[in-house]
Structure formats: structure tokens, C-alpha cells
Amino acid sequence: MSRDIIKTLTYLSVHLTVGFTVAYVMTGSLALAGGIALVEPCINAIAFWFHERAWKRFDAASANAGTRAIHALHPA
Template sequence: MSRDLTKTFSYMCLHLLVGFTVAYVLTGSLAVAGGIALIEPLVNTVAFYFHERAWSGGKGPLRLAHAHAHG
């Protein structure tokens, strides 16, 4: 498994735990907290993966913007 995917999975686990805890404290409902904890972090995890790819170099959007600004 690539470093990016491993880091993404680790972040997802942490985010699920935090999301569930915060939602449960605010709602007092296991069902609502579970739903929030599954939907929001999973969407955020996908966004994080692509964010990491863009920042890691190569031909990501940040490298392209930098190349055009200084090229």
C-alpha cells in the first residue's frame, strides 16, 4: 500500500472516532452520531487523499500553478 493511502486510512480512522464522539456529545443519539460519523469523514477522506496528492509534488494543481507563476 502506498504511503498516501496508508496515511489516508489512518486519518480516516481518527476522523471517524472524532466525528462520532462530537456528534454523540451534541445529540446524545448513537444512531445520529453513527450516521454523521460515517458520512462526513468518508467524504472528507476522499478530499484529503486528493489534497495530499496535490501537495506531494508531481504534476498536481499546486505544482502547475507554481510553475506558471515562476516560469
């Protein structure tokens, strides 16, 4: 198994443990804490996808602005 997969799985286990613990301390319910600990990473993954799309648009806009600035300084 690759190191990246092992790191991902260990991080997932830490994330789930922390999420479960915080939810349990706040609610006192094992069922509710378990649900939160399982649902939250799924919602987070969707949010991350939108976050990445926004950054790709930002990067593309920045690259285009840089290209325009270079052409303004050094016209063909």
C-alpha cells in the same frame, strides 16, 4: 502489512471515534452520531480531492509564472 497502511487505519479509527463522540455529545443520539461519523469522512474525501486539484492548478500556474520570469531575465 506496511507501516503506512497501519498508520492510515489507526488514524481512521481515531477520526471515526472523535467524530462519533462529538456527534453523540451534541445530539445525544447513537444512530445520528453513527451516521455522522460514517458520512463525514466520505464527504471529507471528496473535498480533499477538489482541494488537491486546486493546489495542482496553483502549482502549475506558479511553475509557469516562474518560467516566464526566468525567460524575461535571460532571454534566449
